Amino acid sequence: MVTFYITTLGCKVNQYESQQIRQFLQSIGLSQTFKPENADIAVVRTCCITRNASSKSRQAIKRIHKANPECVIIANGCLIDSETEEKPQDIESLVLQRENQQLEKILEQVCGKLKTEERIFESGLKNYGRQTRAFLKVQDGCDGFCSYCIIPKIRTDISSKPLENVLNEAQELVDSGHREIVLTGVFLGAYGKETVKRSRWRQSVNREFLKLVDSVAKTPGLERLRLSSVEPGDISEELMEIYKSRTNLAPHFHISLQSGSSRILKLMNRQYDSETFRQKIDLINESLHKPAVTTDIIAGFPGETEADFKKSIEMCRYCGFSKIHVFSYSSRKGTGAENLNGHLPAGVIKQRAAELAELGDRLAEKYRNSLAGQxxxxxxxxxxxxxxxxxxxxxxxxxxxxxxxxxxxxxxxxxxxxxxxxxx
Missing domain, CATH: 2.40.50 (OB fold (Dihydrolipoamide Acetyltransferase, E2P))
Incomplete structure (x- = not known):
């Protein structure tokens, strides 16, 4: 029997898509192994959100090849679809599968004729493997073009899964034993929209997104529903009312701040300013009991002054984040930030990232301590x-x-x- 191994880099969307590949391979008779040395075929779902992510993707491929030189490695995902010069190479058994190439066809070449008409990335999941928490991808694509991000040039097709399909898949996942579902997408709050740019929406509040959250929360047997990542603009009084009425909605939000300086946020082409972010945090805290808010922050964005950086520090203290994911800025070819003035020395970026990380640890401990007795x-x-x-x-x-x-x-x-x- 042909065996396969899957490893995934990057975001929850990537992880969901790996599960789709796993389900497809099992449906055509292949057997999953969790040790690369035992695999005939290995699939590496790559990421390139940062240069470090690209490096980790290449390292994962090299580790599999070292453990099993005879294994055919199929690398796909964002790094392979990107225009960066960071793609893996120099491995004879490596197959690079771009988005416009059907994985089904590549597998057919690798392991013989496949008796299936199923399209991998159009199928819903019946289970999420051995994990207790199941991700459910409902949206794909972005045209927001934040100046530091390469994803809008890779995931260009903005689409949403029909609500009926989402609800059917949610029920399948619950019936297969998953107690928690995490709704995910490249830009989750743009569910049902043809663009992620709020200025082009007829209403500032996305009713399709609200209906999605409320409807999935009603899934019979679902103990917990979590949102993977939202934008400040997704937080509304209407959403908070849904959270207050559905007890299985987790009081946790991951909202990317990126910078506490409105000037830097404008350079980043983000769709909010620092005051708006602060107001959204206030709304969450006023609506829910001890909510957890996690975030992403970029240290050392081009043009970031010491004053801008201090505003990020101040915002973090104000928000009391339960966890901060700190990213040291690295230039990405093909992004708007690549051509901005004021790129900072590596030493300055490292120092600011370390200060943010230290603050994040202190805030995380403070938040944990505040839950004693809860x-x-x-x-x-x-x-x-x-x-x-x-x-x-x-x-x-x-x-x-x-x-x-x-x-x-x-x-x-x-x-x-x-x-x-x-x-x-």
Missing amino acids: EAAVIIENENTQSGKCERYLDIKLTEGNFRRGQLVLAKILPSGKEAAPCR
Whole structure:
């Protein structure tokens, strides 16, 4: 029997698409292995959001080749579809599959004729493999052209999955045992729209997005629904009303700040300013009990002055983020930021990234400590450690009990914020 191995770099959309590939390969009779040395075929879903991501994608390919030189490696995803000069090479058994090449056809060449008419990336998932949390991709594509981002030149087709299909897939995932679903997309808040540019929308509030969230939350048996990533413009009073009425909606939002300086946000071509971001955080905090807000910030964007950087620091303190993902700015060929003036020395970028990361650690600890004595719903992910994610996206270890993987356990968070005692 032909065996396959899959590894995925990058975002939740990439991870979802890897699951689609996994489901397809299993449907045509291939057997999955979790060790590359045992694979006949390896699929590497690449990422190129940063130069570091491109490097990690290449390293993943090299590791598989080193472990199994006879394995045919099929690399696809954003790095392969990009116009960067960072693509992997010099491996004879490597096949680069671009977006306009059907993976089905490449597999047919690799492992013989396939008896299927199914198109991989048009099929919904029936299960999410061995994971307790299932991602459900509902939107693809972006034309926002943030000046640091290469994705609008790669994922150019803006599309949304019909709501009926989303609901059917959500029910399939719940029926297969997944207690939590995470809605994801390249620009999730643009669900149902033909553009992500809000200035071209008839209304500032996206009713299709609101209906999506409310409808999926009603899925019978769904214990928890989470949004993967939203923009400040997606946060509205209407969305907060839905959150208050649906108890299975996780009080956690990942909202990319990128910079606390309105001047830098304008250079980044973001669709909000710092005051708008602050107002959205206020709205979330006023509407929900101890919500968790995680974020992304870019350190050292071209033209960022010390004053601009301090505004990012101040904004982080104001928002009290439960986690900050810090990215050191790196120039990407083909992006608007590549041609901006004021590119900063590597040392300055490194120092600012380190300061943001240190602040992020302090804020994360402060947020965890604030939850002491609160009740949390933990979905067990690791039976050996009796730990899993709670609704606020924190890893929590239970102090006692013997719960099975996938089980939802109500527990009271202890002073450390990292452990919880099961409620009796």
